[in-house]
Amino acid sequence: MKIAPLSGFPEWLPQDRIVEDRILDALRRTFELHGFSGIETRAVEPLDQLLRKGETSKEIYVLSRLQGGPSQDSEMGLHFDLTVPLARYVLEHAGKLDFPFKRYQMQKVWRGERPQDGRFREFVQADVDVVGEQTLPFHNEVELPLVMVDALSGLPIPRVVVRASNRKIAQGFYEAVGIEDVGETLRIVDKLDKIGPAAVAETLVEKAGTTPQQADLALRLADVSGSDASVADRVRELGQRSDLLEEGLDELVRLVEGANALIPGSVVADLKIARGLDYYTGSVYESVLVGHEDLGSICSGGRYDSLVSDGKRTYPGVGLSIGVSRLVSRLIGKATVSATRKVPTCVLIAVNDEGARAAATATAMKLRRRGIPTDVSPTAAKFGKQIKFADRRGIPFVWFSTDEGEQVKDIRTGEQVEADPDAWVPESSDYFPQLKETK
Amino acid sequence: MKIAPLSGFPEWLPQDRIVEDRILDALRRTFELHGFSGIETRAVEPLDQLLRKGETSKEIYVLSRLQGGPSQDSEMGLHFDLTVPLARYVLEHAGKLDFPFKRYQMQKVWRGERPQDGRFREFVQADVDVVGEQTLPFHNEVELPLVMVDALSGLPIPRVVVRASNRKIAQGFYEAVGIEDVGETLRIVDKLDKIGPAAVAETLVEKAGTTPQQADLALRLADVSGSDASVADRVRELGQRSDLLEEGLDELVRLVEGANALIPGSVVADLKIARGLDYYTGSVYESVLVGHEDLGSICSGGRYDSLVSDGKRTYPGVGLSIGVSRLVSRLIGKATVSATRKVPTCVLIAVNDEGARAAATATAMKLRRRGIPTDVSPTAAKFGKQIKFADRRGIPFVWFSTDEGEQVKDIRTGEQVEADPDAWVPESSDYFPQLKETK
Structure with a gap:
């Protein structure tokens, strides 16, 4: 009997899970x-x-109980992101939360989409959001992408660059050129990298009802990018004016200049960043892994003013989400990162014979108590076989109880020394498996 | 608009989530x-x-796609434990795993049951299992419950005691007294704590087809408990004999004596522990939180010989599962444990005015780089208000940039001292929130 993997539901082997x-x-x-x-x-x-966001409705997994009759269960679906649940959580618990509420959340989400490279039906997202009560100052839009840059820069992975735009620019500009369906225009421009400018122009005319001239201007706006205030000048050179556009340009320049002053090279302005979702009202972000641009954005988000509202109060927020499974799948798939060993174990206690197992286990307990991951050999096989057991898993040390006392062998170097289970320590990098860049 | 919580789907506030x-x-x-x-x-x-285990079939949540036609999705359900998935994982990846395979797994599981105190529809389990290839030596049955005792004893929670029995004892004993439906008898005896001995005796006669005398003997077996070899003698005094029974008694004594030699008081033999599941073939375990026996078992499991088999090879295993949500729900509900503060933040950087925000953020970056959780005040409000912001959340330190230089105030004591953002450190217990027993 052979069990086939389920397409779109990734699972890692123990060493990749590390x-x-x-x-x-x-x-x-x-x-x-x-x-x-x-x-x-x-x-x-x-x-x-879940259906409030509209366009994702077909992706939702709905629950029913196998033997249950009609019940409220059939009105429930698995969440497809962590933003909709955050909105509900904030409203449900608002009276017990302190605002601004800064939360992170790392959980699986589910989408019934057709699986493809980097797109899964079940995957892990890691989100950070700041949610204010009634107001949320702009400086949060500068700080939030930097949290993600900081988080990802501590890892042995390629550099991450955030590309940012501002919804006010797109909306102000489109309105200034007379485009009526701003939402549809954004969703079409969002496909620029996938389908190219010619197809975007065509689709804008067909589906968003723009004139060819309006489509051309939308494309010229999307073509602007840069890392300083000159970005605003280049947009203004396109000859459109509106208060909203100016407000957006001002914010985008403050974002790019503020972010790069704190972490140089972290954020670039890129006006083709549109984000398909309706609820963004200010800064929008995408991020690429340098050298893996084909993977698409691994970290996206933006500012939203009214996603969360109970009719009386609104809770504006700004947040980003990392596609952890997409990132991990690429790192493992291209073998750019791996764990220094396959198991947590640092020391294997050899067992001379089954009668000595209790003593071996007592030695293991002493090492564990001092924070050293330790396993006891599963059988009292010949020492060569016990060492092989350690070697296969990458366990660096094997511990022996000999006639001359307790000894520990570093099986990478072959060096064997006397050791006291109440005092011996490995190098700090040997305690737990580490990540290493493999190419 | 008021959003009601969903019964059976627990969610914690940020401080309880800690x-x-x-x-x-x-x-x-x-x-x-x-x-x-x-x-x-x-x-x-x-x-x-999911249906292989039989009796849980009505609890399964089945998935369907909202707009999907008939597809394989409708043949999928959410897992209701982590054992069935482990069995499938081992078979699917057997060629790439090293045996004995020691794995832990901490994930949510779902059951469409009627929610009640300590029983949820969505909850977190933490499982450890050792799975061998073809064979798995008995010593694993001694070690596995000790892993759980070790794991739980490091926490500021009441003591945990493992109660153990052995499926071979029940099966050998029941067969010796002539009970034919061993599985059904086990499931009924498993309800002893819930429904009492009289109801168990009655149900055994009615549903398992035993005679009243057989039912009485089953109850007398269930009444035996103890922490040493005398347990075996007390079972033998009931006058039944079989090889399987003797094998089970031998294993149970080895388990209790072996475990208590390593961790005194960790495991007691209790022959009323039956476990309802068919697949156990050796040691079975339940565990209670001392003083919270009404909560039921918070950690259960056992030895299984043929849960995992591909027809050619079998993978015997032994494992236990902690009901983390049940445990956490009780600890939070009875307020026996709490976090030392509501947020991760150790230091709040005060902001003199919005023009000084970038400098405040730069100070925060220096502290974070040295592992100190730091937040920057969300507004440049009056200092009293900024200190109140920290106080509400339990943030112990507020950092000021004054005319006399940088200073940090411990708002618990009121002490304010000069501090260098590149050198100052808090007490080690102040870095991150800790758990404390509150009663």
């Missing part, structure tokens, strides 16, 4: 260093909440 | 110190795999 785990650890540590609280939300949301 | 998070961290650290590899499996399994 890569994912260490990346999640590093993200979490950075998020907490920046003062974000970790929360988890339930996997399910009421269907009407 | 409790869950620290418990998961401690479990994970102990599991890795014992050499277990962390894996995650996808949330879904084919329905036929």
Whole structure:
């Protein structure tokens, strides 16, 4: 009997899972260093909440109980991102939260899409958002992408560059040139990298009802990019004027200049960044892994003013989301990163014979108590076989109880020394498996 | 608009989530110190795999795509435990795993049951299992419950005691007294704590087809408990004999004596522990939190010989599972444990005016780089208000840039001292929030 993997539902082998785990650890540590609280939300949301975003409706997995009759369960679906659940969580718990509420969230999400390279049906996202009560100052739009840059720069992975635009620029510009369906225009321009400028121009005329001249101007706007205030000048050279456009340009320049003053090279302005989602109202972000641009954005988000509202109060926010599975899948698939060993174990205690197992286990307990991951050989096989057991898994040390006392062997160098289980320590890099760049 | 919580789907506030998070961290650290590899499996399994266990079929959540036509999706359900997924993972990846395969897994599981105190529809389990290829020596049955005792004893929670029995005892004993439906008898005896001995005796006669005398003997067996070899004698005094029974008694004594020699008081023999599941073939375990026995078992499991088999090879295993959500829900609900503060932040950088925000952020970056969780005040409000912001969240330090230089104030004591952002450090217990027993 052969069990086939389920397409779109990635699973890692133990050694690859270490890569994912260490990346999640590093993200979490950075998020907490920046003062974000970790929360988890339930996997399910009421269907009407999930459908608020409209265009993703076909991707939702709906739940039903195998033997259950009609019940509220059939009105629930698995969340497809962590933003809709955040909005619901904030409204549900608003009275018990302190605002501005800074939260991170690292969970699986599910989309019933056709699986393809880097696109899964089940995947892990890592989100950070700041949500204010009624107001949220602009400086958060400068700081949030830097949290992600900081989080990703501590890892042995290629450099990440954030590309940013501002929804006010697109909206102000489109309105100034007379484009009526701003939402549809944004969604079409969002496909620029995928389908190219000619197809975008054509689709704008066909589906968004623009004139060819309007489509051309939208494309010329999308062509502007840069890392300083000159970006605003180049947009102004396109000859359109509106208060909203000016406000957006001012914010974009403040974002790019503010971010690069704190972390040089972290953020570039790129006006083709549109983001398909309706709810963004200010800065929008995408990010690429340098050298892996074909993977698409691995970290995206933006500012939203009214995603979260209970009718009386609104909770504006800004946030970004890392596609952790997409990132990990690429790192593992291209073997650019790997773990220094396949298991957590640092020391294997050899067992002379089954009668000595309790003593071996007692030695293991002493090492574990001092934070050294230790396993006891599963059988009292010949020492050569026990050493091979360690070697196959990359366990660096084997511990022997000999007539001359306790000894530990570094099987990478062959060096064997006397050792006291209450005192011996490995190099700090040997305690737990580490990540290493492999190319 | 008021959003009601969804019954059976627990969610924690940020400060309570710290409790869950620290418990998961401690479990994970102990599991890795014992050499277990962390894996995650996808949330879904084919329905036929989920239905193999039989009696849980009505609890399964089945997936369908909202707008999808008939497809393989409808043959998938959310996993209701982490054992069935482990069995599938081992078979699917057997060629790439090293045996004995020691894995831990901490994930959410879903059951469409009626929610009640301590029973949820979505909850976190933390499992450890050792899976061998063809064989798995008995000593694993002694070691596995000790991993859980070790993991839980490092936490500021009440003591955990493992209660163990052995499936061979029940099966050998029942067969010796002439009970034919061993599986059904086990499931009924498993309800002893819930429904009491009289109801168990009655149900055994009615549903398992035993005679009243057989039912009485089953209850007398269930009444035996103890912490040493005398347990075996008390069972033998009931006058039944079989090779399987003797094998089970021998294993149970080895388990209790072996475990208590390594960690005194960790495991007691309790022959009423039956476990309802068919697949156990040796030791079975339940565990109670001392003082919270009403909560039921928070950590259960056992030895299984043929759960995992591809027809040619079998992969016997032994494992236990902690009901993390049940544990956390009780700790939070009874307020026995709490976090030392509500947010990760250790230091709040005060902002004199918006023009000084970039400098404040630069100071924050210096502290974060040295591992100190730091937030920057969201507004340049009056200092009193900024200090109140820290106080509400339990942030212990507020950092000021004054005319006399940089200073840091411990707002718990009021002490304010000069400080260098490149050198100042808090007490080690102040870096991140800790858990504390609150009663």
